Amino acid sequence: MRSRTSLFSAAVYRKNLIRFAPLWGVYLLLWLLMLPMAIVTQADAGRFLLGDLQYLVLTKALRIGALCAMLYAAAAAMVFFGWTFSARSVNTFAALPIRREAWCLTNLLSALTVSLAPNAVVAAATWAAAGAAGLPGLEVALQAFGLLSLEFLFFYGLAALCAAIVGQLAALPALYLLLNYGAVVLNDVIVTVLSTFVYGMRDSGYMALSRLSPAYYLMQRLDVVVRSEGDGAAYSCAFHGWPYLAALGLVGLALLALSVLLFRGRRMETAGDVIAVRPLRRVLKYVFTTACSLVLGVLAAQSFFGGYNGPGLAAVVVCLLLGGFLGYFAAEILLKKTFRVFRREWIGFGVFTACLLAAVALMEFDAFGFERRVPEAAEVESITLDGSALWDSVVITDEAHIADCITLHRTILDQKADQERLGRAYPSSDGAIDFTRLELIYQLRDGRTLAREYQIYCTEALWREEESLPRQYAEIVRDPYIVYLEYTPTFDVTAASVSYASVNFYEDGTGGYRTEELSGEEAFSLYETCILPDLRDGLLGRSAVFTFEDTSAYEYQADVYLVFDHTVDSTAGGSTRVVLTVASKTADIVPTVDSRTARWLLEQGYDLTLRSEMEEE
Numbered sequence: 001m002r003s004r005t006s007l008f009s010a011a012v013y014r015k016n017l018i019r020f021a022p023l024w025g026v027y028l029l030l031w032l033l034m035l036p037m038a039i040v041t042q043a044d045a046g047r048f049l050l051g052d053l054q055y056l057v058l059t060k061a062l063r064i065g066a067l068c069a070m071l072y073a074a075a076a077a078m079v080f081f082g083w084t085f086s087a088r089s090v091n092t093f094a095a096l097p098i099r100r101e102a103w104c105l106t107n108l109l110s111a112l113t114v115s116l117a118p119n120a121v122v123a124a125a126t127w128a129a130a131g132a133a134g135l136p137g138l139e140v141a142l143q144a145f146g147l148l149s150l151e152f153l154f155f156y157g158l159a160a161l162c163a164a165i166v167g168q169l170a171a172l173p174a175l176y177l178l179l180n181y182g183a184v185v186l187n188d189v190i191v192t193v194l195s196t197f198v199y200g201m202r203d204s205g206y207m208a209l210s211r212l213s214p215a216y217y218l219m220q221r222l223d224v225v226v227r228s229e230g231d232g233a234a235y236s237c238a239f240h241g242w243p244y245l246a247a248l249g250l251v252g253l254a255l256l257a258l259s260v261l262l263f264r265g266r267r268m269e270t271a272g273d274v275i276a277v278r279p280l281r282r283v284l285k286y287v288f289t290t291a292c293s294l295v296l297g298v299l300a301a302q303s304f305f306g307g308y309n310g311p312g313l314a315a316v317v318v319c320l321l322l323g324g325f326l327g328y329f330a331a332e333i334l335l336k337k338t339f340r341v342f343r344r345e346w347i348g349f350g351v352f353t354a355c356l357l358a359a360v361a362l363m364e365f366d367a368f369g370f371e372r373r374v375p376e377a378a379e380v381e382s383i384t385l386d387g388s389a390l391w392d393s394v395v396i397t398d399e400a401h402i403a404d405c406i407t408l409h410r411t412i413l414d415q416k417a418d419q420e421r422l423g424r425a426y427p428s429s430d431g432a433i434d435f436t437r438l439e440l441i442y443q444l445r446d447g448r449t450l451a452r453e454y455q456i457y458c459t460e461a462l463w464r465e466e467e468s469l470p471r472q473y474a475e476i477v478r479d480p481y482i483v484y485l486e487y488t489p490t491f492d493v494t495a496a497s498v499s500y501a502s503v504n505f506y507e508d509g510t511g512g513y514r515t516e517e518l519s520g521e522e523a524f525s526l527y528e529t530c531i532l533p534d535l536r537d538g539l540l541g542r543s544a545v546f547t548f549e550d551t552s553a554y555e556y557q558a559d560v561y562l563v564f565d566h567t568v569d570s571t572a573g574g575s576t577r578v579v580l581t582v583a584s585k586t587a588d589i590v591p592t593v594d595s596r597t598a599r600w601l602l603e604q605g606y607d608l609t610l611r612s613e614m615e616e617e
Contacts, residue, residue, distance in 0.1 A: 009106045014098035020079050024114035027072055028121060034060055035144065036125035043133035049133050051226075055125060057140045060226045061147040062239065063100035066218035074176050076114065077159035078169065080107040084263075085169045104260045105143035108160070115152040119145050143239060150249040154214060156261070157252030165277050165284075182291065189294040192302075196316045197363035199371045199416055200452040202439065214248055275335060285331040289352055292327025317360055324352055329520035372408055375442050375450060377403050389545045390479050391588060393439075394485035398460035403579040404476055408469075409440060412454050417467050422457035434458050434546045438473065438486050463548040473547040484543030488532070489585035491566040495524040499565040503601060505558035506609045516606075523562060530596035531560070531589055539595040552611035556598060560589040 017024075035057060040047050042056070047234065123145035141614075162175045187209040195201040209215050222241040223252020262277055275281045297320035305315035328349045332341040365374060383405050386393035396402055412419070426433045435457045442450040458470035465471065501523030507514045518526070534540045544551045566583040591598040591608065601608060 005306060009102050010104070012106045013110055013113075016107065017113065018078060020076075020110075020114070023072075023075060023079065024118055026066070027114070030068070031118065031122040031148075032125060033062065035122055038128040039129040039137075040127065041290070047133070048133050048340055048614075053133070053135050054140050055129055055138060055224060055226070057137075057144050058237055062224060062241075063219055063241060065144075065148045066151050066215060069148065070180065070215050071157045072115070073111075073152055073155035074173060076111045076156060077163045077176075077217045078172060080110060080164035081160070083168065084163065085167060085172075086494055099490065101260060101264060102254075104160075104263055108256060110161075111156050112153075115156070116149055119148045122148070128154040133521075147239070147245065150245045150252075151218065151264060153256075154248035154252035157255030160259040161255045161262070162232065164259040165280060166275060171275075178291075180215040181213050183209040186291065186294060189298045192298050193294060193316065193320070196313060197360060197418070198366070199413075200454055201370070201454040202451055202567045213245070217244070222483045231564060235505040250285045276535060278408035281335055285328070285335065286352065286397050288331045289327040291479050293324035293352075293356065294331070296323030297321075297325060303369055313364065317357070320356060320360075321353060325349065328352060333590055350520050367503075369462070371416075372413065373450065374406060374413065375444060377406055379444050379446075380406070381445045382443045384439075384443070385477075386439040386441075386483065387477070388437040389473075390482075391486050391541075392585075394482055396482070396485070401476075401479065404479075405440060408472055408476055409452070411469050411472060412438075412456070417459055419455070421456060422459070423533075426457060432459055432548070436473070437547055458546045458548065460548045463546060470546055474549075477545060478538075478542055480536060480538035480541075481539070486541060487535060487587040487589065488566045488581070489566070491564075491583055491585075493524070493527065493564055495520045496528075497564045497566065498562065500561075500563040501526075502561050503558065504561060505556070505601075505606055505608055506614065507607050508609055526560065526597070526600055527562065530600045531587075534595045534597050539592055540597065542592060543590060545601075552591040552614075555611050556591045556593075556608040557614055558601070558606070558608055559609050560587075560591065560597065560601075562587045562589070 038060075039048075039058060041055065042052065123141040126144060127137045129139040130141070159172070159176055160181055162172050162179065166172050166175055190203065210221055222239075222244065223510060224237050224239055227236050227238065271461040297316070300322065301311040301316045301319040305311035305319070311319070329341055331343065332345050333339055346428055362368070377399065379404050381397075383396045383402055384393055385396055385405065396405065422433055423435075426435060435455050437453070438456055439453045440451070444450060456470060456473050458468075462468045462470050489496075501518040501520070502515050503518065504515045506512075531540065542551065543555065564585045564587075589597060590603060593610070598608060
């Protein structure tokens with residue numbers, strides 16, 4: 001039959017809406033239960049304020065909305081493009097007088113209809129439910145509509161692109177999940193691999209590629225911001241991730257256009273192939289090979305050669321090559337639908353091996369200067385210092401202490417060979433080597449961030465040297481300025497801020513440990529009159545950094561445990577309800593000889609025993 005030139009088929013559009021009504025009907029029902037019904041239920045249960053409404057709607061539209069949009073878009077693409085994966089159905093549909101562009105655009109309009117229409121109904125019902133609760137809900141309902149619709153637009157564009165690339169139904173969700181989460185997984189394994197080759201590379205915390213995994217980024221990185229109103233008696237919520245969502249919407253439109261172009265030039269006889277677009281086969285083969293090399297290689301290296309200090313360089317390289325081998329030939333088998341691929345495909349694997357070894361060599365010999373990069377003091381706005389010798393991370397802004405940290409960083413690099421030698425020998429059977437973890441995160445004045453992580457190893461001989469690296473590190477982390485930042489909250493503290501406080505001490509009479517809770521007023525008085533002055537004077541926070549230092553002669557076998565919370569309350573009509581904990585801080589204070597804190601505890605009748613006295617017993 002002669003093809004029509006129309007870009008839209010009303011018959012296909014109506015059939016899509018009717019045939020797949022259960023799909024969009026379930027989607028609509030779920031959101032009616034999660035938003036309007038939830039608002040009505042919570043409003044009936046008690047006082048429900050504007051901040052509660054905003055937090056409920058925006059959080060669900062962002063978190064659950066991203067998950068629902070990801071699944072719903074994949075399901076829509078699978079049903080709308082399902083006929084392209086079977087040779088029989090392809091022949092049938094290809095005989096119809098409908099152009100390929102018409103199929104794509106009709107399916108797109110169908111997908112937008114089954115998304116925008118339910119979202120509009122849910123937004124209207126949300127507005128009505130908010131009005132029934134006596135709250136202005138139009139703005140937050142429109143925001144929910146925008147969130148859900150932009151999320152779906154991106155995910156459907158990605159799913160449609162996958163449908164245009166693959167030739168098998170099972171391959172569509174596999175490629176779809178890979179594109180959604182592949183960047184985060186590769187981010188993690190790449191950092192793990194690089195931390196083996198590159199001295200100072202952090203083995204966690206780097207998520208530079210998280211924005212390239214929208215499903216992860218929407219559900220884990222974006223958030224609803226809570227703002228205190230006036231004196232903190234009420235609060236409001238706002239979402240500030242609209243630029244990222246708008247960019248996702250534009251990317252979704254671009255992916256839809258690309259899917260139309262790919263589908264238009266797709267050879268229909270490739271139905272049933274894993275990859276239906278031939279020019280992409282080689283590209284995806286090497287992408288799959290690289291992914292298998294990294295993921296399988298890291299898993300194998302950690303499983304079989306992990307050890308205490310992680311796998312060595314040689315073990316990691318061997319595992320990466322084995323993972324690449326499995327990925328390369330598995331891709332060949334899937335693409336060619338035969339196991340006879342081991343005779344002619346060694347050249348391609350050889351090229352991959354050469355590239356992998358070259359990349360390893362560049363990292364090992366620091367060809368890009370990553371290891372040697374230490375910023376100048378004038379470049380640094382602040383340094384976040386963290387590690388196992390610190391109770392909590394601290395943000396350093398004082399110029400003198402920033403200079404001390406930079407000097408420490410340079411000393412670590414100067415002693416890299418000695419530290420790596422001690423690292424290979426750790427743990428020793430006689431306990432002759434100890435270590436602590438150090439993390440430095442530089443916030444530079446130009447807005448960039450530079451982060452490094454090191455293990456600082458120490459022996460008894462090194463500890464006796466006044467100018468040694470371990471001693472230099474210990475002096476920094478026990479500086480009163482650092483210790484004060486380590487144990488004090490960044491928010492204002494009152495008696496109401498103390499959510500829990502206790503004194504834990506060794507009781508001589510019973511030979512055991514005892515815990516007694518303090519009231520908020522008692523804990524605040526102890527904190528203000530004793531702990532803070534002791535921290536400023538350097539009398540607290542002097543615990544041993546390495547096991548070679550004996551602190552038992554001046555530390556008591558006791559501690560004061562404090563939990564501070566900064567909360568936002570919603571208050572109306574004389575009714576106060578704590579809604580959210582905006583910030584929290586814990587402190588575990590060990591009292592020392594001659595400190596105000598120890599004297600306060602003794603005056604209150606607490607039994608304090610020096611650790612050295614316990615060791616003698």
